[in-house]
Amino acid sequence: MTSPSHETLTLFAQSWGLFYLIVLSLGVLVYTFWPKNRARFDRAKNSIMNDENGPWA
Amino acid sequence: MFGTHYKLERYSIGLAVAIIVAASIGGLVEIAPLFTIHETVERAPHMRVYTPLELAGRNIYIREGCYACHSQMIRTLSDEVERYGPYSLAVESQYDHPMLWGSKRTGPDLARVGEKYSDLWQSEHLNNPRSVVPQSIMPAYGFLKRTELRTTDLPKDLAALKRLGVPYTDAMVRNASDDAKGQADPDGAWADGVRARYGDATHVRAFDGDAGTVTEMDALVAYLQVLGHLTDVAHASEAGAGK
Amino acid sequence: MVSTMTANERQAALVISILAAIVGLAMAAAGRHDPLGVHGAMVLLTGLMCAFWVIRDYYKPEPPATRLAAYYDEPIKAGILLALLWAAIGMFFGDWVAWLLAYPEMTFDAAWSSFGRMRPIHTTGVIFGFGGNALIATSFHVMQRTSRARLADQFTPWFVLVGYNLFCAMAVSGYLMGVTQSKEYAEPEWYADIWLVVVWIAYFALYLRTLARRREPHIYVANWYYLAFILVVAMLHIVNNLALPVSWAGAKSYSLFSGVQDAMVQWWYGHNAVAFFLTAGFLGMLYYYLPKRAGRPIYSYRMSIVGFWGITFFYVWVGSHHLHYTALPQWVQTLGMTFSVMLLIPSWIAAANALLTLNGAWHKVRDDATLRFMMVAAVFYGLSTFEGSFLAIRPVNSLSHYTDWTVAHVHAGTLGWNSMIIFGAIYYLVPQLWKRAHMYSPALVEFHFWSAIAGTFIYVFAMWNSGITQGLMWRAYNPNGTLAYSFLDTVIAMHPYYIARAFGGLLFLIGTLAGIYNVWRTIQAAPARTPQSDQPILAVAQQAGS
Numbered sequence: 001m002t003s004p005s006h007e008t009l010t011l012f013a014q015s016w017g018l019f020y021l022i023v024l025s026l027g028v029l030v031y032t033f034w035p036k037n038r039a040r041f042d043r044a045k046n047s048i049m050n051d052e053n054g055p056w057a
Numbered sequence: 058m059f060g061t062h063y064k065l066e067r068y069s070i071g072l073a074v075a076i077i078v079a080a081s082i083g084g085l086v087e088i089a090p091l092f093t094i095h096e097t098v099e100r101a102p103h104m105r106v107y108t109p110l111e112l113a114g115r116n117i118y119i120r121e122g123c124y125a126c127h128s129q130m131i132r133t134l135s136d137e138v139e140r141y142g143p144y145s146l147a148v149e150s151q152y153d154h155p156m157l158w159g160s161k162r163t164g165p166d167l168a169r170v171g172e173k174y175s176d177l178w179q180s181e182h183l184n185n186p187r188s189v190v191p192q193s194i195m196p197a198y199g200f201l202k203r204t205e206l207r208t209t210d211l212p213k214d215l216a217a218l219k220r221l222g223v224p225y226t227d228a229m230v231r232n233a234s235d236d237a238k239g240q241a242d243p244d245g246a247w248a249d250g251v252r253a254r255y256g257d258a259t260h261v262r263a264f265d266g267d268a269g270t271v272t273e274m275d276a277l278v279a280y281l282q283v284l285g286h287l288t289d290v291a292h293a294s295e296a297g298a299g300k
Numbered sequence: 301m302v303s304t305m306t307a308n309e310r311q312a313a314l315v316i317s318i319l320a321a322i323v324g325l326a327m328a329a330a331g332r333h334d335p336l337g338v339h340g341a342m343v344l345l346t347g348l349m350c351a352f353w354v355i356r357d358y359y360k361p362e363p364p365a366t367r368l369a370a371y372y373d374e375p376i377k378a379g380i381l382l383a384l385l386w387a388a389i390g391m392f393f394g395d396w397v398a399w400l401l402a403y404p405e406m407t408f409d410a411a412w413s414s415f416g417r418m419r420p421i422h423t424t425g426v427i428f429g430f431g432g433n434a435l436i437a438t439s440f441h442v443m444q445r446t447s448r449a450r451l452a453d454q455f456t457p458w459f460v461l462v463g464y465n466l467f468c469a470m471a472v473s474g475y476l477m478g479v480t481q482s483k484e485y486a487e488p489e490w491y492a493d494i495w496l497v498v499v500w501i502a503y504f505a506l507y508l509r510t511l512a513r514r515r516e517p518h519i520y521v522a523n524w525y526y527l528a529f530i531l532v533v534a535m536l537h538i539v540n541n542l543a544l545p546v547s548w549a550g551a552k553s554y555s556l557f558s559g560v561q562d563a564m565v566q567w568w569y570g571h572n573a574v575a576f577f578l579t580a581g582f583l584g585m586l587y588y589y590l591p592k593r594a595g596r597p598i599y600s601y602r603m604s605i606v607g608f609w610g611i612t613f614f615y616v617w618v619g620s621h622h623l624h625y626t627a628l629p630q631w632v633q634t635l636g637m638t639f640s641v642m643l644l645i646p647s648w649i650a651a652a653n654a655l656l657t658l659n660g661a662w663h664k665v666r667d668d669a670t671l672r673f674m675m676v677a678a679v680f681y682g683l684s685t686f687e688g689s690f691l692a693i694r695p696v697n698s699l700s701h702y703t704d705w706t707v708a709h710v711h712a713g714t715l716g717w718n719s720m721i722i723f724g725a726i727y728y729l730v731p732q733l734w735k736r737a738h739m740y741s742p743a744l745v746e747f748h749f750w751s752a753i754a755g756t757f758i759y760v761f762a763m764w765n766s767g768i769t770q771g772l773m774w775r776a777y778n779p780n781g782t783l784a785y786s787f788l789d790t791v792i793a794m795h796p797y798y799i800a801r802a803f804g805g806l807l808f809l810i811g812t813l814a815g816i817y818n819v820w821r822t823i824q825a826a827p828a829r830t831p832q833s834d835q836p837i838l839a840v841a842q843q844a845g846s
């Protein structure tokens with residue numbers, strides 16, 4: 001197998017990089033604002049305020 | 058019980074995988090194409106490799122942390138070209154494992170310092186910078202002249218670089234120790250071998266002013282004097298920029 | 301240390317200590333004509349000392365099962381003390397080399413004392429010694445508290461701490477002997493690098509094993525940042541340090557990469573060391589200790605998540621902004637610049653989130669120097685990320701690169717952001733972990749705060765001035781078209797700024813020493829009668845008896 005040329009590699013890098021950027025941003029935003037996650041985030045946010053009583057179990 | 062544990066670990070391992078994926082993309086995109094860069098940059102068919110003495114000098118340059126204050130990368134800016142010479146090309150550091158482009162100029166750029174000053178100036182300057190440049194803030198490296206250069210390991214150094222793709226011949230590797238001594242002793246028995254293996258343009262001189270023992274000063278000055286002179290492709294491409 | 305381990309853990313500790321001693325002996329023997337031999341002796345000595353500690357307490361009674369009902373805080377205490385020790389070492393050397401630039405004759409004609417060899421002692425000492433130990437210690441604290449789980453075992457945390465500090469000690473002692481790869485912020489040679497990988501794998505495994513003991517499926521966001529720190533630093537470290545040793549009996553190696561590839565890999569590493577060592581891990585600290593100290597949950601949990609992925613994704617692209625106008629292909633420079641500017645969004649999300657958390661608690665910021673350390677850290681984080689994006693813009697970079705402006709930027713980040721958040725976390729943790737009502741001297745905390753702030757401002761302003769002055773002088777032309785200044789002219793112009801910078805650094809160092817004294821006296825003081833306990837009473841009693 002011959003290794004791909006510099007031109008192919010840079011072209012691939014330059015176009016798919018943008019694609020990944022958009023997909024990842026959308027994915028993160030959807031996860032963050034997914035209504036079902038709201039309760040979980042609120043619980044996590046407040047959970048650290050009261051964690052001094054030792055581990056579970 | 059077992060089920061919840063599996064679920065918990067799936068969460069944390071999933072998070073770890075997501076982090077690795079997200080953090081890998083940028084590096085892959087920017088770095089991978091560079092390994093095919095030889096297809097696009099200028100070539101330097103007559104570029105020579107560092108002689109063993111110059112390589113030893115380069116390793117002293119690394120050991121003393123010279124790169125913390127001196128860059129070896131002239132940018133494509135007019136004032137830099139005017140001050141230091143033609144801007145640096147990728148091919149010029151193709152044999153530099155590692156590169157020493159640097160990131161800070163507390164002192165001037167050294168990419169083309171070779172042959173700009175005499176051997177005597179360089180060795181005096183290293184010995185005590187303020188003896189030749191009164192306002193200099195460079196440390197004095199008086200011990201270089203007092204320290205004999207260790208040449209016994211040089212064949213191993215060249216062999217390692219050869220494995221990494223630097224075009225050293227077997228004869229260069231085999232004779233590395235003698236070549237190091239020969240380059241600093243122009244009238245000695247080993248001087249001709251250096252010229253034969255590395256070309257007639259190679260500087261064969263008593264760099265520290267004393268042909269007797271090969272010192273670390275010999276090595277470092279030999280290295281500084283070859284900076285920018287392994288290939289003249291940068292000067293050539295500047296002259297032929299219009300074509 | 302050893303008395304809190306179970307019999308099995310003591311066995312493991314003994315075996316690994318002896319193994320380390322054997323490896324050290326082999327290194328010392330093979331490298332007897334090389335600095336490698338000195339490092340072999342250090343490894344041997346560390347192995348023997350650890351083995352001695354284990355043997356001394358080997359037959360002490362095992363800790364009771366009730367230990368599982370308490371957090372395991374001993375390694376956190378040790379980590380904090382180690383961080384402070386490295387802070388003193390790293391900042392001392394930093395200020396020393398700062399004075400060297402103003403008074404270059406202070407090298408005593410010795411090899412070890414030149415700027416080039418001592419400068420990496422400063423960078424390694426403060427980044428990896430001070431920052432790294434603080435990250436490890438606080439991560440041990442945060443992972444236990446947020447998971448409501450005790451550390452997975454009693455041996456691995458000590459292995460990580462001792463191993464990591466052995467790496468740091470090999471690094472800085474190596475520089476004095478001239479052992480360096482010359483890769484900035486990755487100077488240690490191949491054997492130290494391999495050792496760090498081993499330590500790091502144990503650290504990561506410990507983190508996952510501790511998280512696995514939690515009950516709530518969701519992992520608190522501070523842990524995400526710590527995990528990104530551990531994982532990406534591992535990736536960067538392994539790739540950037542790929543090298544071929546000249547022989548097994550010597551320290552010297554040659555980088556696998558050369559020229560332009562090496563430059564790109566180096567700055568991909570170099571800038572992401574800033575991203576994942578000095579940012580991600582420290583944001584983990586911020587997202588836990590700031591809400592705790594302020595007594596208010598983080599302003600927006602969602603913002604912390606969006607910021608997290610933004611930082612994790614964007615940062616990796618920006619390293620090439622260190623190579624503007626160089627032989628690196630232009631499209632890579634442009635990508636680096638673009639992402640550097642975009643990076644401002646997640647960075648400011650994090651800074652805003654921290655400051656908005658304090659909204660409504662500003663009276664606490666006024667009265668409590670510990671919280672003020674954290675607030676100032678968030679402000680400096682916002683300022684230096686803005687400056688970073690600005691400096692990455694190609695034309696700006698043409699002026700700033702190679703000058704002290706970069707140094708000003710880095711120190712605004714490391715003094716103003718990293719050190720301040722660490723000191724905030726330490727002043728929060730020390731009374732809590734050692735069960736004291738408060739620090740020995742609150743006045744000394746105030747003193748530390750103000751000397752640190754003053755030192756940072758003097759330092760940063762001096763370097764801004766010198767950097768911009770020098771950059772402008774380099775590119776100044778006479779009317780007839782020749783360069784206006786020789787390089788030496790620009791060096792002479794730096795002298796007053798170098799003195800001011802060294803003085804600013806001295807103020808910061810004095811503040812740090814005051815902090816160390818304060819921590820020491822706090823530990824020496826009698827325990828508070830009613831401890832602000834974060835452990836069940838039973839565990840406290842047992843600990844006091846041990």
